[in-house]
Amino acid sequence: MREPSTTYDPAQYERPSVTVDVVIFTLRNRELHLLLVKRSRWPFEGFWALPGGFIEMHENLDDAARRELEEETGVRDVYLEQLYTFGEPKRDPRTRVISVAYMALIRADAHQLRVSEESTDVRWFPVRELPHPLAFDHDQITAYALSRLRSKLEYTTLAFQLLPEVFSILELKDTYEQILDEQLDKGNFYRKIKEADVLEETNLTREGRGRPTRLWRFKPERGDKQFVFRWREDRNDDRDSATAVTPTRKED
Amino acid sequence: MREPSTTYDPAQYERPSVTVDVVIFTLRNRELHLLLVKRSRWPFEGFWALPGGFIEMHENLDDAARRELEEETGVRDVYLEQLYTFGEPKRDPRTRVISVAYMALIRADAHQLRVSEESTDVRWFPVRELPHPLAFDHDQITAYALSRLRSKLEYTTLAFQLLPEVFSILELKDTYEQILDEQLDKGNFYRKIKEADVLEETNLTREGRGRPTRLWRFKPERGDKQFVFRWREDRNDDRDSATAVTPTRKED
DNA sequence: TATACTTAGTGTGGAAAATACACTATATAC
């Protein structure tokens, strides 16, 4: 068909269901975790799955993801990014379900989570110790999310979104190391982060054995921006980018 | 809800329609073009739109995109990549329609297109001279695709997918220049492309005024691979998929 | 045959960026 309306009237078209599934990352004890919920019924009863649900007819996709996130964690105003849409016909044995996958990063100190630590049906799992297999194609989705997170860390400052409001530079470095699974040079890290000019000094410190730790926060005006901040040259599977480029004419 | 099945039975859930829209790029006269179809009925009658259509219940998303592509162009076996899913509730005035956008790159010599040059309702447009506005949110989708294409060229060898089976190195360089809108150094280009080791020499040449042009092909075993191949370090202005909300924070 | 023309490269020096690692500085606990 040449265009949607030529052959089908969308009002009568046989329709798949559409869900959003959210891979929610956070740091706990400096280790990267993600949230899973245990399914209580068929299909995949007893398996762990990503939190998600059907989109409502009036809400847009981002809002649906935000809603699911909030229902599960009680957290609002976090970093949220659409990842990819998974639509294998048999991914859900009940009926055709297409899932728009999102990734959310929530701060370590934002744990007014509804997820109680004792809850057996909703839990944080370290990404290195995920139950396997997960329900549906959620193994694939989490793998994709992890890959996207890693590759984005290489050229953006996304790691801030996982740290508490205030943090030390070594904590930030540690976060990068955790997620990239790679050691970084302390001196070079300081230089790069300073040069990137994304940190704002606070007058807070944290005292302990040695010299008190100086605490910083992410510069508010850059809180929702992403920009190049490459730690290393490397493969990245996916680097998505912007809307709106007005091409200018180029003569030869 | 904690999981999809808790509250809703997907079999009875009120469902949006799901379409795929495909941004089909090709080179014509060394200039980047994309394919648009003119709508013949409400909504957006007379406006140009991306080719696309409803997904069928049995086919997966990639196949749906491939099908639309083939219906429109008669071309199979091309580079195809899922871009992003657009789902604003009002993007289609008829009903809720969620569109999974794809990008396709087709070779310049693959033009057994069903698109006849004279056809008035299906046409190739140079990306610098797109009609405006397009139907639905297709301006946004094309801008996104163009941006993704440009940023991918900076670190992959995707440009091969737009060239004929065999091509000269200067043609390849010209393709990069066209799409990135930037002049590249000939010597450095030779070095980089050789070093990347993705070209296979053919014994073909093309004769003309001067020394015959040596023709190459993309190494078959890498034809479907992507890997790092950075031409320049650059930012990409992400105003993108990332829907981060800046946590509003009161200063003391 | 010569020379003009075109593609096809190579050589090279300087600039910029990445990297490794040694070094200094500061504030605290004990």
Add this chain to the structure above:
DNA sequence: GTATATAGTGTATTTTCCACACTAAGTATA
């Protein structure tokens, strides 16, 4: 004081990038 931890700075080396000059080769045509 000394030990210890964070918080940096200095610097030499390597690596990559980049601009640009230069050489090479095969064909057409004057």
